[in-house]
Amino acid sequence: MSMKVAEFDYNLPEELIAQTPIEPRDTSRLLVLHRQDRVIEHRIFRDIVDYLKPRDVLVINDTRVIPARLYGRKQDTGARVEVLLLKRLSEREWEALVRPGRRVRTGAVLEFGQGRLVGRVKDMTDVGGRIIEFEYTGVFETLLDELGQMPLPPYIHEELRDQGRYQTVYAREKGSAAAPTAGLHFTPELMETIREQQVSICPTTLHVGLGTFRPVQAENLAQHHMHSEYYAVGQDAVEMINRAKETGGRVVAVGTTTTRALETIYQKHGELVADSGWTDIFIYPGYEFRVVDALITNFHLPRSTLLMLVSAFAGKDLILRAYQEAVDRQYRFFSFGDAMLIL
Numbered sequence: 424m425s426m427k428v429a430e431f432d433y434n435l436p437e438e439l440i441a442q443t444p445i446e447p448r449d450t451s452r453l454l455v456l457h458r459q460d461r462v463i464e465h466r467i468f469r470d471i472v473d474y475l476k477p478r479d480v481l482v483i484n485d486t487r488v489i490p491a492r493l494y495g496r497k498q499d500t501g502a503r504v505e506v507l508l509l510k511r512l513s514e515r516e517w518e519a520l521v522r523p524g525r526r527v528r529t530g531a532v533l534e535f536g537q538g539r540l541v542g543r544v545k546d547m548t549d550v551g552g553r554i555i556e557f558e559y560t561g562v563f564e565t566l567l568d569e570l571g572q573m574p575l576p577p578y579i580h581e582e583l584r585d586q587g588r589y590q591t592v593y594a595r596e597k598g599s600a601a602a603p604t605a606g607l608h609f610t611p612e613l614m615e616t617i618r619e620q621q622v623s624i625c626p627t628t629l630h631v632g633l634g635t636f637r638p639v640q641a642e643n644l645a646q647h648h649m650h651s652e653y654y655a656v657g658q659d660a661v662e663m664i665n666r667a668k669e670t671g672g673r674v675v676a677v678g679t680t681t682t683r684a685l686e687t688i689y690q691k692h693g694e695l696v697a698d699s700g701w702t703d704i705f706i707y708p709g710y711e712f713r714v715v716d717a718l719i720t721n722f723h724l725p726r727s728t729l730l731m732l733v734s735a736f737a738g739k740d741l742i743l744r745a746y747q748e749a750v751d752r753q754y755r756f757f758s759f760g761d762a763m764l765i766l
Contacts, residue, residue: 426644426708431734432725433746441755442581444588449613452754452761456745458737459766463745465752468608468762471719477621478672480663482715484603484681485626487594489564490571490586495535495542502526504533506542507574508567509552509600509632510653515563516556518548527553536570550637550650564597574600576758578724589758598630598653604721604758605678625663629654629680629702639726644707649728654684655699664695664714673716679723679732682706685714707731708739718765722749722756737765 445451453471455464466473475481491508504527510518521527521544533542539559546554559566573586583589591606593614618624632652641647664674664685676682687702688695695714705728718736723729734742745763754761 427642428639428644428647428726429642430739431727431730433743433750435725435750435756439750439753439756439760440578441757441759441761442579443583444607444759445755447610448592448608449610451608454745454749454754454761454763456737456741456763456765458741461741463748469613471764472613472616472620474717474764474766475617475620475622475675476672478667478670479675480623480625480667480672481617481675481677482625482627482660482664482681482685483591483593483606483609483677484629484684485591485593485595486599486603486628486630486680487597488573488590488599488602488631489597490567490573491600492572492574493535493540493567493570494572495533495540497526498532498534498541506533506535506555507600508571509650510630511598512554515558516545516554518552519555520552524551536566540566540570576601578757579759593626595626596628596630596655598628599632601631602758603629603631603678603680605681605719605762607759608762609677623663623667625660627654627656627660627681627684629684631680637728639728639731644705644731647705647728649703649705651701651703652680652683653700654687654702656684656688656695656697658697661695661697674714675717675719676715677719679718679720679729682712682715682718682732682736686710686712689713705731706735708735710735712736720763720765721758722746722754722760722763724757733763733765 449469451468453466453468493506505522507520531544541558542555630653639647687704688698
């Protein structure tokens, strides 16, 4: 049975797209969706502790967003260009998106920070991106911290006063072009409360790239190919998750990125093992989840691969009903919006 992208559409009033993060982080709203009896509850995010049990494992994505947006000029014409770094390919090479794309061809030389960082476009990618090789003196990450900006999604128009609000409180491994937004609701205090409940907190890594937010162009889902993203799940994490499974605990994934990393490994190996690499797994209805038992996630864009993943987890009709209720009750949507717990 082929599914169409149009089946994952819904009406969202523009004023419900959250422009700024809520303070404190854990006071955002929480829609709790029970898959078995199809009941919907409305809570506050910090109430998540009421739904976690001893022996559960909370699996988080500890990726850290890099200041991946660079503003510079073309060396020959002086025309302004914007570059969004997506994926590091080698010491000096990155895959990136550029704007305006039609002006930045192979061979173009781009300058940032009065020439402190120079990029030469080496090639085009099959999704309209560019392969850029950079020349610089010193440490690239230091230059990026000085010259780059936080890559907020295009639907956020307000300036972010505190750049740290687009990072989770547990962000550690640098490499993402976007935040794993389900994790933005946690505070250090909430994490401590969860630990006190004898719930294990298990870090994994998936660097969020183009695959997570690239729109689905194909009409049929089966024809859409995800852009690959880097993941790493260590031996400690595997043991924690397997122990939860063996002792009757649940694997509660924080976010679609965490879910994709865990399910990728199971799909590759037939079991959960320590593993790292690149994943282009595309999860949509019909997929059978093998690792994840519960999911914490934000409210996603219409027709997006993220909406398709949560629809695979809870059922498309139930998800769309929950989204309609969230719209009716004026929940805040997308990156800085409210959260959903799917049990």
